[in-house]
Amino acid sequence: MLCRCEDVRVADVRACLALGARDPDAVKRLTRYGMGLCQWRYCRSALVRYLAEQLGESPAAFPTPRLRLPTWPVPVQALVRPEAVAPSGSRDLG
């Protein structure tokens, strides 16, 4: 197993390679690899190493991920500022 939060195994990553995926983000979206509570923090290097090995690349060939907020799980309340204005729901696009 490579990603413990979302229970993604080597065979799941191999299936992504078979579909044509060649980068960690593609594997993430196909399998939820790294989308659990740890948010890549513990599991990403294992994936990069595995992909590099399978594709004959250097691990350095894969760009580092976009930094996403929050860097650590925080309560929803922590983001609220008193002066914040709620986004308008006046237009329906959904």
Added chain:
Amino acid sequence: MAEPTVPAPQADPNADLDVLILGGGVVGNTIAFHLTERGVRPTVIDRGFPLSGTSGSTQAWIWVHTKTPGFYGELSLASADLYRDTLAPRLPGIEYTRTGGLSLLFSRDELARAERLRDAQRPYGIDIEVVGREGVRRLEPHLSPEVAGATFSPHDGNVNPFQLVRRLLAAAQAQGAAYRFYERVVSLRERRGGERRFEVRTDRGLLRARRLVLAAGLWTPELAAPLGVEIPVRPVRGQILVSEPLPPVLGHTLNFMRQMANGEILFGYSQEEAGRDRRSTWDVLSATAGLGIRVLPLLRGVRLVRAFSGLRPMPRDGLPIVGEVPGHPGLFVAVMHSGYTLAPLIGTVMAELLVQGHTSIPIEGLSLARFEGG
């Protein structure tokens, strides 16, 4: 001067394709899948891997009831029905769920507007019930008493966007579609005259196709420009927050928030003019968190695990741009805001158009021609 390390791209004599689709998001993939269901084997090019653009940054509501004008609502309803009757049985695992949808109201003035919406949508077969404060609490006991009412419709729902695209792609691949990922289109040419062909030069070579489908969302205008075709689409940014998994607390899809099958709550519905800047911003995330708590107070202490942001392709009039491009036989376009809601319908009508030359429902109203002279 250094010798180029990459050999100059050569025309591949085998690359005389029947249908070439530019863009491998939900739209390109639904068209590819529906074509393979009818025996056509298209080629799909994506500059990255599917889900790296708009299709991977969404709550993926399958949303019907507030879509106006009525004919647009009607198309959305037809598509939701195709999910239920055709696509979900055909592609197990896409997690299509017809939860019913609630569009929340915060004041009594909005109730009158809700009743007008209900009456306007009825002739198009869209069922809407206007519910008051108590009605909302019966449907969703965890919502705040501050919510004054809602429009409720049984047609709305949601899908797992990653699994939908994955399964469309895998099925199309298994049925003979060819995919070229991580390949960037450099230029497009239309060869008119005897043998009409589209020539697509990419960073890997030259492809020729008899028919070309532009399904690259936001990136479609720049692809179409060399052909002298203007696609009036602009990016509109949306930012979304993701909670840790919770037990089921939300049964319906709200047009602000939904709970996924794994328990995570996705919320946020910003519409920002930010060009192609896809970053998350504190002001919007803060406002989204505030509104989230206002709607669903139990969120207050729930942990957020992620924020993401995406760019929606927004046609100038908000309606899908679908069909053959006037004056350019063999050139097709499929660009829209609601790619997930409309996926089965657009896949079906585009496959009909490419295979039979006509569609089972009228789509003239979606033609690019409507912008001419405007």
